[in-house]
Amino acid sequence: MTKPTPLSGFPEFLPSQRVVEREVIATLSRTFELHGFGNIETRAVEPMDQLLRKGDTSKEVYVLRRLQEEADRDKGMGLHFDLTVPFARYVLENAGKLEFPFRRFQIQKVWRGERPQEGRFREFAQADIDIVGRDTLPFHHDVEVAWVMLEALGNLTFLPGFTLQVNNRKLIQGFYAGLGAPDVEETMRLIDKLDKMPAEQVGKLLVTEAGLSEEQAAKCLELATITATDDSFVDKVRALGVESELLDEGLTELATLINATAPLNTERVRVVADLSIARGLDYYTGTVFETRLDGYQSLGSICSGGRYDSLASDGKTTYPGVGISLGISRVLVPLISKGLLDGDRTVPSTVLVAVSDEESRGRADEAAQQLRAHNVACEVSPNAAKFGKQIRFAERRGIPYVLFATSQEDGGGGYEIKDIRTGDQVPVDPATWTPADEDMKPRVVVSTNEEKK
Amino acid sequence: MTKPTPLSGFPEFLPSQRVVEREVIATLSRTFELHGFGNIETRAVEPMDQLLRKGDTSKEVYVLRRLQEEADRDKGMGLHFDLTVPFARYVLENAGKLEFPFRRFQIQKVWRGERPQEGRFREFAQADIDIVGRDTLPFHHDVEVAWVMLEALGNLTFLPGFTLQVNNRKLIQGFYAGLGAPDVEETMRLIDKLDKMPAEQVGKLLVTEAGLSEEQAAKCLELATITATDDSFVDKVRALGVESELLDEGLTELATLINATAPLNTERVRVVADLSIARGLDYYTGTVFETRLDGYQSLGSICSGGRYDSLASDGKTTYPGVGISLGISRVLVPLISKGLLDGDRTVPSTVLVAVSDEESRGRADEAAQQLRAHNVACEVSPNAAKFGKQIRFAERRGIPYVLFATSQEDGGGGYEIKDIRTGDQVPVDPATWTPADEDMKPRVVVSTNEEKK
CATH class of the missing domain: 3.40.50.800 (Anticodon-binding domain)
Known part of the structure; x- marks a missing residue:
């Protein structure tokens, strides 16, 4: 065997570097457990029909095939690309044996069949916390999930700072509806492009693609500029003169979350209401989270999530959930590969x-x-x-x-x-x-x- | 989505059951670290040519394919079926950055593309420890690996008892050679069948397939009946009247290992010299390990390993290694699914x-x-x-x-x-x-x- 070369997109650590990853995992686990989150692991594979429920990720799935198998016998299995699809399946499969609200954390690798390219991982570790109710799940669990992840990020003292950006789908959808937007979904999808496209261009698309008037488009863009570290955003939104019940609900929820998590703000870890956050195509129905790592804006959101009114459903019972997922490899691989983080020993020996x-x-x-x-x-x-x-x-x-x-x-x-x-x-x-x-x-x-x- | 059903061969635990698995992993990790073994993880995939080096496992590999990919672009990758192949690759890939002798533990899932059947896992967790040298690796590391695993098994106090069975390839190969066996490899392969086939039948095969005389075959069978919890096996082997340098070397090594690890014998965990252990087709060159779980003989060996004179080689440098691998899922899944082991809470909350x-x-x-x-x-x-x-x-x-x-x-x-x-x-x-x-x-x-x- 000649010297093997690394496989693009499959990061591996040297023993001293793995010390960093283990410390991150231990700190996260300890924080989650202090808040009553139990640990589970799910199998690496899911049936393809489950993996493909969200149409747009289908191209990123690794399909499994047994080497010596008659054609297509295992065709129906692929590697999970996140921990949400497996978790929803686990909840349904074990619903009769679980106690609700069910809170769990899960730290595992996931795989995406990406083309090899810089910064795109094909295997990476993530840490998810979720709380799932049967039929109902009170809003205070949204606050809880934000609190627990903020505390966890705060405990990772050797990492750069974080900004947890929170918004609420009810707020923005209520705003667009109250404004008379003909296509609320499309409006939201375009607003989500603000981190990749100049506001002016998004404004034009809001008119041409979402059917808004120029004035309506301007208000949507203005809404998206609002950020605040306290509940002062409520008055700023009110000042835009749009009214709807759903908007009110969203404003109340977001203000509650921001006020409740304010005690966790430090110089290193901040929580802000950021009304530009929309989370694109995902099926969130209330709170949405994104997180930026100080000095690494280009990584995009390294910790995202939100509220689903229906994380899972078996037809009879619906399981609403709220959760957030930290991209461990996404944060650590750049820092470790640049030599900014390392373990001080290659062995555990003292x-x-x-x-x-x-x-x-x-x-x-x-x-x-x-x-x-x-x-x-x-x-x-x-x-x-x-x-x-x-x-x-x-x-x-x-x-x-x-x-x-x-x-x-x-x-x-x-x-x-x-x-x-x-x-x-x-x-x-x-x-x-x-x-x-x-x-x-x-x-x-x-x-x-x-x-x- | 209707209620999903479990996927055969992919065991998953409920939260309280996962407590047991986490405790096992924590205890193993703690023990390995006290002995200076650092942790690493390797990616789940390896190039197919590496996975297929051992011919007889080829049928058990899961091959990966990207869903929407041009035919065959990722054809060369499969999921690892053990942690030895990836570890050997990791050692070669990082040889310039590792310190030798390099000791590491690795606790990860592996996959085998088995047909679904009772007791056969298609995904399972195992815990491996290995020590690898550059060019040479003193024999005392064989003792060390046995010691560390015995200590780890001893610390898993809630499990049934274990018997670590140790033999040495030099001993049996030297014996067969000294006896004048025309095909030492084939003789060993047949002796390895003793746990599945009556001795009489193996004896006949030794004559017909390995070309031994009836007397030679009888001596091989007699050698395989020898077991001892101390070095008394040496005299029993000598009494068979076979002589060879390689046999002497094997006897000395095995006696050294048995004597050195004797202090770890307890009522629950035992180490014995068992001269029937051969480890079949694997490429071991000295010490070989197998382990039986009390009351679960039908599981076969749940913890196996041994010495490789060449764990890896890049043509210029050879890396000898010695290691042992515990089948975590193999031990835990039967005990947990029968309700014999469980956690006392479904949540970490006190x-x-x-x-x-x-x-x-x-x-x-x-x-x-x-x-x-x-x-x-x-x-x-x-x-x-x-x-x-x-x-x-x-x-x-x-x-x-x-x-x-x-x-x-x-x-x-x-x-x-x-x-x-x-x-x-x-x-x-x-x-x-x-x-x-x-x-x-x-x-x-x-x-x-x-x-x-």
Whole structure:
């Protein structure tokens, strides 16, 4: 086998880089669990008819085929391209065994059959939280989902800042309807293009494609310029002079959410009402979320979601849901591949236990077991090289300490430990020695110097 | 969408069942990390030519195809069917960036394009540990891999017992060669059938297919009956009167491994030299491992591996490796689906915070945040139903405590917490109240009554 080359769109991490991803996953999981979200995983495959329900993603599905199979036997299965379709299926399949409202988090890889191109992943990890009710789901769960994700992003202290942008479909659809727009859906679809197209051009399309008057189009564009970190957006919308019951409902919901989540605003993580957010073709019916990563606008929204009045339905019962999904790979791959985030070790070991000669390997193993017995991760040197070489072995892996036996000659013998960062060396008992808390496991280090890794 | 039905061979867990799987993964990860194994994940897909290197698994690969793609563009990719092929590729691809000996653990799902049938999984999780050297890898790493997996199995206290069966290819191949077997490989392949075929029948095949004399065949069968929990097997092999250098090497290695891992023997987890273990067609060159789960012999080996002199090679450099792979789904799915293992909650919440009326939801949210601030997982009641109903809401989820506000009228107000298992109710401050350690997170419960779930 010659040296293999990476497969475009299938990012993989080196061991120290994976430390970052594991820390992100652990922090997210801990936050979600503190809020009562249980974890599930769903199988990687779904029936093709389920994957194709949303017409426009059909081109991005990987279809499975068994290698030696009679033609088309497994034709009906493809890899999931998100965690929402599998979750909706899981809820229906297990509805009789689940307690509602059912809250869960799911952190898994998903696949999209994209053509290979820069920044497009064909395999990537995402973290979803959703709350699903049977028949009904009170609005306070919309607030809850926003709160939990904001808290999670806040806990990821080594990442750049985030802005969670919130809007409400009732607000904008009510506004367009109140304005007399002949095609509310099309109006919304065009407004959604504002992040890719100049406002002037969108304005023209609103007239030619959505059938609005120039004045109506101008009001729609004006609505989309409104942002606020508090409920002051309500007065700004009112000032546009449009009225409808649905608009009122949307304004109340959005103001409630913004006010309730305001305590989570920090310098790093912000929540804003942004009335340009529409979430295009997705089937949201109320709250909608998008999220921008500071300094990485070009990534687009890295954390999106919203309220579905019908996440799933079996004909008899409808399951409304609200959720939000963080693109873990989308955020981490650019930062890690630029060398801006990395782990400080390539191994979990806090200590390398040195071996002075192969005959004493057993003694080194015993010392290692004493360390492990009180949760100090360590490894024993693979060989009995010169002490300096064993130090360098530890250094190359980022292992901070080397433990070595002293006075082996006298039978019992003691141990000393060397902090190879400072050179400090002290006698210790491996059965009780404990490093500083921050040395117990690999840490994420943030670099400000970009360097292509 | 009508109610979907499970897809045969793609097991999925309910939230409380997933608690068991998460606990297994956490315990394995903790043990592996204490021994200096770093974690990696590899992409789900590999080039087909890599997946097909081992001829006999070719029929079990899932090939990927993009739905709307010009014919055959992605033809070259399939889902990995184990974690060894991807790991070997990862080592070669990143050899310049890895430190050797490189030790890693990997816990991921793998896929096999099996025909649906009882007990055959088409998607399943496994946990692999491997140590890989550049050019050379000392034998003590064989001992290490066995030690680490034995310790991990020992830590999974809620599982049935395990027997790790160890043999050595050098021992059996040296024995067959020393005996004058004309086809050592074929002899080994037939001996490997002993767990599926009576010894008498294997003996006949050894004569007809491997070209052994009846006496030689009898000795091979006799060798395969030898088992021992200590190095007493060495004398038993010697007594068969066969001599070869390779046999000596194998005997020494196996005796070393059995003696070194003996301290890990407990009533639940045992390591034995079992000279019938051959591992069939796999490319092992020394130590080989298989593992039986007590009471589940029909599962076959649930944890297998061994030593490869060449895990990977790029033509210039060879990477020897030794590893072992635990079939997580293979062990857990039967136990969980029979109801023998489950989580004691369907949610991570230790506390349900009751809501007396919707106006006081904000106060309930605050109390919940106080609990979370010192790591007590909780959820707030989704509605302000009667108190008894809220208690039952907690009960159905296995949440042990309900917190509720007292005397809301007087502005500040206090809180009481009810242990709904005992009925005990005491005044508490949510900012400081902490449950017993064992109530902090969901636990795995072992049942002795089979009940199909």
